[in-house]
Amino acid sequence: MKLEKITEESRRRYEDACGTAHALEILGERWALLIMRELMLGPKRFGDIRTSLPGISANVLTQRLEGLEKSGVLRRRKLPPPASVQVYELTEWGRDAEGIIKTMGFWAARSPNHDPTLPLSPVSLLLSFRTMFGADEARDERVTLEFRFGEEVFTCRVAAGELINGRGEADAPDAVIAGTPEPVAAVVYGGVDPDELVWSGALKIDGDVEALRRFAGFFELPEKAATT
Amino acid sequence: MKLEKITEESRRRYEDACGTAHALEILGERWALLIMRELMLGPKRFGDIRTSLPGISANVLTQRLEGLEKSGVLRRRKLPPPASVQVYELTEWGRDAEGIIKTMGFWAARSPNHDPTLPLSPVSLLLSFRTMFGADEARDERVTLEFRFGEEVFTCRVAAGELINGRGEADAPDAVIAGTPEPVAAVVYGGVDPDELVWSGALKIDGDVEALRRFAGFFELPEKAATT
DNA sequence: CGGCATCCGGGAAGATACTG
């Protein structure tokens, strides 16, 4: 009967004209937004997404990629030879979801239960820089840093009160920082001195350590929300 | 063994320091953000939330309210006598999530699959006004409207290029519009002429119909994202 | 190895009925 057909198709939908509800239908499933986060700074391969998202299983990742592709948020693309591998990349509209990721990230940073010491993916850290960057503190400052997390290399350039970051090696960086994202987060958000982490072997810094210290000064976590 | 304990506690968490991931743990479950949306313009009772969210079942709503209260996003409060009923209201931090709702709503309005003719809750409509308001179009304009959706009454005031809306009757409104949210959305976002809906009986307008027409001119849906 | 299909166990969501 008709009723059955309706329930078949729509049982799991919100049936709500509100844009927020529609957004949730697109990226409200588990892992979906985090997959988009990982693609926000450029295309990635299936396995590289998995590495950045420990905990997601292969079949769920497959399902999400299918669903997000169908929604028009991302597309699969075959890299030209000699690479000839398949990558997933966001569409222009998909990239526009960066605002969602940043807004949610900023909001949740105020949660009393937020634990910033958990593992962090490289892309995640770079996006958090965009989210937490304080233009006022950076006014009239200039710093260029290169971050190396294994194979993944990123550049962060601060100039004219603006932060621009993304994939790729830096042109004449003040310092090159190599390691994992967690100690970098400890420096930038936890107020840990870089030297401490160099001594412990968690970070390797080539160039001006002071540049990283100044860089860290441009960022501040928002104060926790009142629990009352 | 230890492994079992870890999985018990953390099977369903992302184990990710990224703020976005933490936000998803708080409000990424089904219905959670829509419940917050319904509370965004003021406290509500259990049954009233249910009415605004057709499709949610009572037990799921109970679970979400418990979870969101535990997260510090909302609290339950007993209204003083003679009302003496229990309501749910957002905490200050919970209200700060309005930015998430608006960002997601604006983004999803560009979806090729968005169907704006579905049912719409009153709060949803009012929040969409905040999201889609065009300050440029409203410069030097002044309009005050009162919307009556059954028992729920809202005021929208445009002045000095700003929109302020919320619950409550308007002071000297240019027009009072009574009906359901859907035809109002048709006027504001669909370009339907108010008179048409008055004739069909979908809307009842007391006062200056032209005020509603001008009001509608302040809003515009963003253009759809390219499907390529 | 990368991508995807399949099977299974557990748990969350949905529908309905029931209770104070």
Next chain:
DNA sequence: CAGTATCTTCCCGGATGCCG
């Protein structure tokens, strides 16, 4: 009206295996 209890369905997560 405000939930609770119960049952079913389906999604998530893990494991395995196939295929290029």
